[in-house]
Amino acid sequence: MPILLLDRRLEPQRIDGFADQGISALDDSTALPGPAVIVEAVDPAPKAADHTRESRQITGLIASRPLACREQHGDWVEIDTEAADHWTQMTDDLRRRLIDDTQASLDVNEFKQATDGASTSIITNNWVYSGSPRVYRIAGRLRDFVAVLGDLTRG
Structure with missing residues (x-):
């Protein structure tokens, strides 16, 4: 699967050798200073003829496995495996809700779905x-990624 950089240009750029070079290889790249995310894309060419270019690019990449992100003028932050797994296990509706509001609450069922049935006490x-009853919120690297993705979607 292709590794893609998505920044304010909203035109995904293929990154070669990410796994070998790590994100430090991007420090001198043509990437804008942020916000930006790096994802392992499921669908490198999303098709949505009735949407704008920006909407099409984000829609096609929203379910992609996150690898790294950076805030405006920040450093690259790698996304841990657990956070990436949880992101890819969420429904599109839940992902969009979290992008719109990183403080959004999840009920127990949504949490279990996002964590592949993890115990609600862990x-x-x-x-x-x-x-x-318990309500859950994203935190850590998962929240960092979602916040940066939200910045990108809002322009």
């Missing part, structure tokens, strides 16, 4: 919970 660096 909390990692990518989730926090509160209340009774």
Whole structure:
């Protein structure tokens, strides 16, 4: 699967050798200073003829496996495997809800779906919970990625 960089240009750019070189290889690239994400794309050429170019690019990449992100003028941050797994296990509707509001709450069923049935009592660096019944929110690298992706979608 292709590794793609998505920045403010919203035109995905193929990155060669990401796995071998790591994100430090991008420091001198043509990438804009941020926000930007690097994903392992499921569909390198999304098809959505009735959408704008920007909407088409983001829609096609939203379910892609996140590898790294950076905020405006920030450093590249690698996305851990657990956060990437949780992102790809979410539904498109849940992903969009989180992109629109990184503080959005998930109920127990949404949490279990996003974490492939993980125990609701096991909390990692990518989730926090509160209340009774429990509600969950994204945290850590997963929240970082979603926040940057949200910045990109809002332009």
